[in-house]
Amino acid sequence: MTVADKDNLFTDDFKGQPYWWDRTPPRHFESDLPGDVDIAVIGAGYTGLHAAIQAARAGHSTLVLESSAAGHGCSTRNGGHLSTSVKPTFAELSKRHGESLARDILLEGQASRDYVERFVTEEGIDCDFHVPGRFHGAHCRGAFERLRREGETPHPVLDTGAFVVPPSQTRTELGTALYHGGVVYPHTACLDPGRYHGGVTDTALATGAMLVTGCPVRTLERQAGGFTLDTARGRVNARKVIVATNGYTGEATPWHRRRVIPIGSYIIATDVVDAALMDALFPTPRVICDTRRMVYYYRPSPDRRRILFGGRVSLAETDPRRSAPRLQAELVRLFPELAGVRISHSWGGFVAYTFDTLMHTGHDNGLYHAMGYCGSGVGMASYLGMRIGRQAAEVPGGATAFDRIPFRTRPLYTGKPWFLAPAIAVNRVLDRIAA
Numbered sequence: 338m339t340v341a342d343k344d345n346l347f348t349d350d351f352k353g354q355p356y357w358w359d360r361t362p363p364r365h366f367e368s369d370l371p372g373d374v375d376i377a378v379i380g381a382g383y384t385g386l387h388a389a390i391q392a393a394r395a396g397h398s399t400l401v402l403e404s405s406a407a408g409h410g411c412s413t414r415n416g417g418h419l420s421t422s423v424k425p426t427f428a429e430l431s432k433r434h435g436e437s438l439a440r441d442i443l444l445e446g447q448a449s450r451d452y453v454e455r456f457v458t459e460e461g462i463d464c465d466f467h468v469p470g471r472f473h474g475a476h477c478r479g480a481f482e483r484l485r486r487e488g489e490t491p492h493p494v495l496d497t498g499a500f501v502v503p504p505s506q507t508r509t510e511l512g513t514a515l516y517h518g519g520v521v522y523p524h525t526a527c528l529d530p531g532r533y534h535g536g537v538t539d540t541a542l543a544t545g546a547m548l549v550t551g552c553p554v555r556t557l558e559r560q561a562g563g564f565t566l567d568t569a570r571g572r573v574n575a576r577k578v579i580v581a582t583n584g585y586t587g588e589a590t591p592w593h594r595r596r597v598i599p600i601g602s603y604i605i606a607t608d609v610v611d612a613a614l615m616d617a618l619f620p621t622p623r624v625i626c627d628t629r630r631m632v633y634y635y636r637p638s639p640d641r642r643r644i645l646f647g648g649r650v651s652l653a654e655t656d657p658r659r660s661a662p663r664l665q666a667e668l669v670r671l672f673p674e675l676a677g678v679r680i681s682h683s684w685g686g687f688v689a690y691t692f693d694t695l696m697h698t699g700h701d702n703g704l705y706h707a708m709g710y711c712g713s714g715v716g717m718a719s720y721l722g723m724r725i726g727r728q729a730a731e732v733p734g735g736a737t738a739f740d741r742i743p744f745r746t747r748p749l750y751t752g753k754p755w756f757l758a759p760a761i762a763v764n765r766v767l768d769r770i771a772a
């Protein structure tokens with residue numbers, strides 16, 4: 338195969354949109370707004386829809402308002418990896434919050450993954466859910482030593498089932514010469530995020546929740562007994578409001594906007610890869626990520642015909658045609674056999690980081706939020722959406738460990754992360770030095 342040159346990089350039917358949309362195109366629900374509801378939810382991703390399901394099931398009139406199409410945010414754009422989601426370690430969390438809360442936080446991570454598995458089973462959502470496990474590849478020897486120590490020490494809270502893959506065995510997991518072994522986390526699941534979102538949307542509609550798309554909320558004003566939301570389709574009054582906007586949080590809710598850091602993440606899908614080559618490069622069905630600070634995450638598509646390869650490839654936000662060649666270069670660096678394989682899809686979306694790298698839930702006088710999943714929201718957004726929906730509906734089962742953590746911002750931060758480009762540049766240098 339020849340190296341795909343820049344002009345020949347894209348397939349003739351290339352799409353600058355998520356691969357998942359081929360099978361599950363974004364849906365629009367356009368209708369007039371009711372004048373008054375019990376609970377209004379802003380955002381129709383996993384958080385908003387899971388919240389709405391709980392509120393509607395508890396008998397509250399519930400309206401989900403979405404700026405664009407349903408799931409237009411991250412919830413139909415992600416890689417579909419479903420892990421236990423919490424980034425800081427037990428030691429870090431214990432230092433910050435004490436051992437008891439640290440334990441509860443990590444258990445929430447496990448609960449989020451299990452919640453999605455239960456939900457798709459109970460609701461009969463066909464979304465290619467399965468549990469292939471995850472191979473966490475070490476990009477340098479030092480990283481392998483860290484992973485080995487972690488993998489060989491029993492986890493203080495969770496039964497991870499993790500096992501170490503020594504450098505000499507890397508090729509049993511992945512057909513690359515560039516990783517120095519790694520660790521397998523066998524409980525990591527994966528799914529097709531578009532089909533999953535479609536199933537959650539159908540469940541929400543079946544519970545009686547109303548969903549109106551193409552309807553950005555422009556302002557939110559407190560009134561006696563509730564809120565008035567001014568939207569592109571008119572005004573609506575709600576007793577309570579749930580903010581479920583994550584990386585797309587905007588001016589309508591400035592308090593929340595000051596607390597989340599939107600960061601673009603980008604994915605490509607390759608053209609169809611020869612089946613024998615796919616089996617050589619991906620000898621197991623696992624999803625993959627690596628130990629770099631600027632992490633790459635990837636997997637075969639559910640039909641094992643394409644590779645979906647994601648990461649952060651630019652200092653500033655960029656568009657899919659620009660991110661694609663950079664992702665493809667990294668893919669080919671890892672798997673030289675893929676030189677010449679063209680790209681059929683390229684897209685990106687905004688994840689929400691937080692200053693303490695934890696997700697947050699909370700409320701203030703009728704205004705509820707769940708957000709800040711730090712790039713791991715398939716499980717957590719679903720789970721904390723469910724919890725915050727229960728809190729707003731005032732039914733049991735709403736409490737989470739995250740209610741007990743203050744949601745902090747930083748002085749002078751208004752929602753535009755001016756510090757992102759220098760932080761990414763530094764992390765890249767550290768990744769290169771380590772490699």
Ligand SMILES: Cc1cc2nc3c(=O)[nH]c(=O)nc-3n(C[C@H](O)[C@H](O)[C@H](O)COP(=O)(O)OP(=O)(O)OC[C@H]3O[C@@H](n4cnc5c(N)ncnc54)[C@H](O)[C@@H]3O)c2cc1C
Pocket residue numbers: 379380381382383384385402403404405407408409410411412413414415416417418419420552553554555581582583584585586587589601602603604634647684685686687688689708710711712713714715716718
């Ligand atoms: C490229 C990429 C890959 C990822 N891969 C993974 C992965 O493999 N595993 C994982 O766990 N997580 C992954 N994530 C993260 C995960 O997808 C998100 O954390 C999760 O989908 C968040 O769901 P959400 O409902 O909170 O937010 P979103 O799905 O982003 O929904 C928020 C919605 O709010 C709407 N909105 C915003 N403002 C307003 C307004 N004023 N009025 C009305 N509507 C509004 C937006 O249009 C948007 O649809 C990835 C994200 C990206 C971008």
